[in-house]
Amino acid sequence: MKRALALALCVLAVTAHAADKEDDSHRFGVIGHSFNRGGEKQLREALENSSEKSLAFVVVTGIKGDKEGCTDKLYEERRDLIDAAKRPMIVAPAGSDWTECKNSAGKLNPIERLNRIRELFFGEPTTLGQKKLPVTRLSTSPRFRSYAENGHWEIGKVLYATVNLPANNNHFRPEAGRNNEFEDRLVANRFWLNRLFSLARTDKVDAIVLFSEGDAKASLEPTGLRALLRRDPQGRDGFTETRRQIMTLAQKFKGKVLLIDAAPHAKATPVIDWHGNLGHMSVNHGAIEVAVRPGSKQLFMLQDPAN
Numbered sequence: 001m002k003r004a005l006a007l008a009l010c011v012l013a014v015t016a017h018a019a020d021k022e023d024d025s026h027r028f029g030v031i032g033h034s035f036n037r038g039g040e041k042q043l044r045e046a047l048e049n050s051s052e053k054s055l056a057f058v059v060v061t062g063i064k065g066d067k068e069g070c071t072d073k074l075y076e077e078r079r080d081l082i083d084a085a086k087r088p089m090i091v092a093p094a095g096s097d098w099t100e101c102k103n104s105a106g107k108l109n110p111i112e113r114l115n116r117i118r119e120l121f122f123g124e125p126t127t128l129g130q131k132k133l134p135v136t137r138l139s140t141s142p143r144f145r146s147y148a149e150n151g152h153w154e155i156g157k158v159l160y161a162t163v164n165l166p167a168n169n170n171h172f173r174p175e176a177g178r179n180n181e182f183e184d185r186l187v188a189n190r191f192w193l194n195r196l197f198s199l200a201r202t203d204k205v206d207a208i209v210l211f212s213e214g215d216a217k218a219s220l221e222p223t224g225l226r227a228l229l230r231r232d233p234q235g236r237d238g239f240t241e242t243r244r245q246i247m248t249l250a251q252k253f254k255g256k257v258l259l260i261d262a263a264p265h266a267k268a269t270p271v272i273d274w275h276g277n278l279g280h281m282s283v284n285h286g287a288i289e290v291a292v293r294p295g296s297k298q299l300f301m302l303q304d305p306a307n
Helices: 002-023 039-051 072-083 110-121 180-203 224-229 240-252
Strands: 026-031 057-061 089-092 151-155 158-162 207-211 256-261 273-275 278-282 287-292 300-303
Touching: 026 039, 039 057, 039 072, 039 287, 072 089, 072 110, 089 158, 110 180, 151 180, 158 180, 180 207, 180 240, 240 256, 240 278
Parallel strands: 026 057, 057 089, 158 207, 207 256, 256 278
Antiparallel strands: 026 287, 151 158, 273 278, 287 300
């Protein structure tokens, strides 16, 4: 009788655990850098499509194209457009949003424009959209008060986060004497990534998902002779330090690490490419949906946005 009771309790515990895992199942959407092709029209269509679905959140990569102006008016219009969506919306900044912006005198003023974007899109501890999710921002750390665009949030046992890595070689400028913005952001991102992986271990999450515009190519870091022979056309790969850091952190992490960016890809449709526990997917200018199924063999599964 005691054995039967113990067995019954064990079955109930396993069933409850499986139910909890099932409750953590969810889907999220990613809208690539729409302005690489369709501009605002494509962004509007993607926002409308995602709003009608039961997505936990949607990440939007970039708010404007490189041919558009850098005016407050345009920034505010795009913020209102994204904020009107029904789902929680997170913006991952793109290089075209700020890196080549100029002032009225024709001089580059990327930092001033980036700070304006931070005020408009990342000023609150929540997502945009009619439905809100709480977001913890790097700007809560006194040392990195400016970096509000880096934020993290959790759904079930998955930690999600944005990292400001613009596609144009991480905004490393070879002609500059000292890359102040690049170097300062490099320090902030290094701190941010260390913090994220530390939090993931503390919370015992199953996975970390990082969103950015630029592809750091962390899963393809060359080693040995290939690393020595590698040459960057601009003289320096602006993603090198971040790529190596992500690789090192991922190797010490027991769960999965998925990197999602808006880089172009040669395949007909995006795919998740896994190297050990480190996965990568580029969405280019398209829109994708990912189903998250904790406890299953395939934790992340691409979904057809048309369904």
